[in-house]
Amino acid sequence: MADFDLIIIGGGPAGLTAGLYAARAGMSTVLFEAKDVGGEILNTELIEDYPGFESVTGAELAQKMADHARKFGLRIETYAPVKQIRLDGDRRVVELADGTIHTAYAVIVTVGGEPTKLGVPGEAEFHGRGVSYCAVCDGAFFKGADLAVIGGGDSAFQEGLFLTRFAKKLYVVHRRDEFRAQQILQDRLLGMDKVSTVTPAVVREIGGDASGVKWIDVQKDGSIERLPVEGVFVFVGFRPVGRYLFADHVDHDQSGYLITDQYMQTSIPGVYAAGDTRAQLAKQVTTAVGDATTAVLAAERYIEELKHAGRAFPKAPREVIARTTERMQLRTFPPGATVIREGDEPDYLYVIAHGDAVVTRRDATGGERVVNELHEGDYFGEIGLLTGEPRNATVRAKTSLEVLAMDLEAFRMLVRSSRATAEDITKVAAARR
Ligand code: NAP
Numbered sequence: 001m002a003d004f005d006l007i008i009i010g011g012g013p014a015g016l017t018a019g020l021y022a023a024r025a026g027m028s029t030v031l032f033e034a035k036d037v038g039g040e041i042l043n044t045e046l047i048e049d050y051p052g053f054e055s056v057t058g059a060e061l062a063q064k065m066a067d068h069a070r071k072f073g074l075r076i077e078t079y080a081p082v083k084q085i086r087l088d089g090d091r092r093v094v095e096l097a098d099g100t101i102h103t104a105y106a107v108i109v110t111v112g113g114e115p116t117k118l119g120v121p122g123e124a125e126f127h128g129r130g131v132s133y134c135a136v137c138d139g140a141f142f143k144g145a146d147l148a149v150i151g152g153g154d155s156a157f158q159e160g161l162f163l164t165r166f167a168k169k170l171y172v173v174h175r176r177d178e179f180r181a182q183q184i185l186q187d188r189l190l191g192m193d194k195v196s197t198v199t200p201a202v203v204r205e206i207g208g209d210a211s212g213v214k215w216i217d218v219q220k221d222g223s224i225e226r227l228p229v230e231g232v233f234v235f236v237g238f239r240p241v242g243r244y245l246f247a248d249h250v251d252h253d254q255s256g257y258l259i260t261d262q263y264m265q266t267s268i269p270g271v272y273a274a275g276d277t278r279a280q281l282a283k284q285v286t287t288a289v290g291d292a293t294t295a296v297l298a299a300e301r302y303i304e305e306l307k308h309a310g311r312a313f314p315k316a317p318r319e320v321i322a323r324t325t326e327r328m329q330l331r332t333f334p335p336g337a338t339v340i341r342e343g344d345e346p347d348y349l350y351v352i353a354h355g356d357a358v359v360t361r362r363d364a365t366g367g368e369r370v371v372n373e374l375h376e377g378d379y380f381g382e383i384g385l386l387t388g389e390p391r392n393a394t395v396r397a398k399t400s401l402e403v404l405a406m407d408l409e410a411f412r413m414l415v416r417s418s419r420a421t422a423e424d425i426t427k428v429a430a431a432r433r
Pocket residue numbers: 048049118150151152153154155156158174175176179180235236237238281282283284
């Protein structure tokens with residue numbers, strides 16, 4: 001078993017971006033990928049909408065991203081499918097299919113998904129013998145053949161364009177007359193003589209013989225039409241698979257996409273999601289890499305906060321530390337700035353993450369006297385939260401100061417979590433009164 005700061009699951013653009021940032025930040029990180037690095041872009045021949053790359057093959061972009069991350073020291077384990085993610089205190093446990101266990105403070109899930117199936121007779125039977133979900137992978141097997149591409153989105157049109165290199169004739173079969181693919185892709189594909197549309201039409205059956213697919217039956221205008229084809233390339237959507245990795249409940253939408261907050265955190269503290277497995281507007285390389293950047297920066301902050309909270313309250317159960325960390329906010333103060341003021345109503349407890357603070361109290365003459373100095377790992381503000389009374393001292397930043405602010409609800413959760421923690425906090429408070 002190995003323990004890391006961060007485990008990234010999935011080696012597509014999102015995972016490799018998260019890995020690049022994590023490696024550059026010096027986090028101990030491993031990336032597990034079930035197959036080879038690249039993810040969904042390996043199934044795309046040409047990418048023409050990734051800024052800076054006017055036209056690049058999916059395979060080349062994948063290789064460049066992986067090389068870039070490796071150059072900064074990212075450890076990438078390929079052909080290492082993950083079986084399950086579960087929780088153990090403040091650690092996230094990642095079990096691989098081969099039974100190996102790894103742990104980390106945070107996990108970023110970037111596993112994408114798998115193609116949606118048509119669910120018609122013959123589809124499963126002829127999978128690999130004429131039915132395909134990847135033109136880039138299988139198109140070259142069909143030189144000079146009549147082919148059909150099913151679907152009306154960007155994937156169907158991108159892959160369809162690739163298939164025109166090999167196909168004698170290409171049918172675009174779609175359930176509506178309107179296509180949702182980008183106009184530029186529609187113009188390119190539908191402008192070719194060898195391409196004809198079959199719409200609105202629904203595939204009912206795929207048939208053939210021992211050598212493979214020979215026809216598809218489509219329902220059009222109330223009757224069944226048989227199209228003689230040797231290859232059927234299906235692009236009718238995508239099923240996100242991230243949620244199936246979780247042993248515990250994780251929030252997802254009706255289609256199974258993982259729901260995150262603006263920092264890409266799922267409903268489980270310390271577990272983030274980015275890329276095609278996350279609920280979002282667009283499945284693009286650009287959004288995947290952007291969201292992965294947010295996820296890794298948020299994970300880095302979460303891990304740091306978790307470690308600070310763990311050091312400040314060493315006797316609290318680790319899962320409570322993880323849950324309170326989720327509710328903490330990082331605040332920064334320049335030297336001389338006031339964090340809490342004597343007489344104010346209590347609202348937060350503060351844990352010092354970096355820097356020093358000075359504690360003062362008003363004296364009888366109306367002046368202020370220094371009563372304490374606080375350093376990294378110390379906390380303050382507990383008396384007000386314990387008693388509900390106004391602040392009995394002022395705390396100012398002595399140096400540039402970073403504190404973790406814990407709200408009352410999180411503080412109560414912490415105090416109730418263990419008798420030893422409650423006693424420690426009460427003792428600190430008693431010594432300061
Ligand atoms: P998509 O945009 O969801 O399109 C799926 C297509 O399949 C739709 O036309 C849909 O029809 C049809 N469909 C769905 N279920 C069907 C069924 N049961 N039977 C028949 N047809 C069915 O999926 P996608 O094309 O895979 O693209 C996914 C995402 O990746 C999109 O956001 C897309 O923009 C992006 N992408 C971008 C590029 C690029 O070059 N930028 C390339 C590939 C993909 P309806 O239209 O009637 O719903």
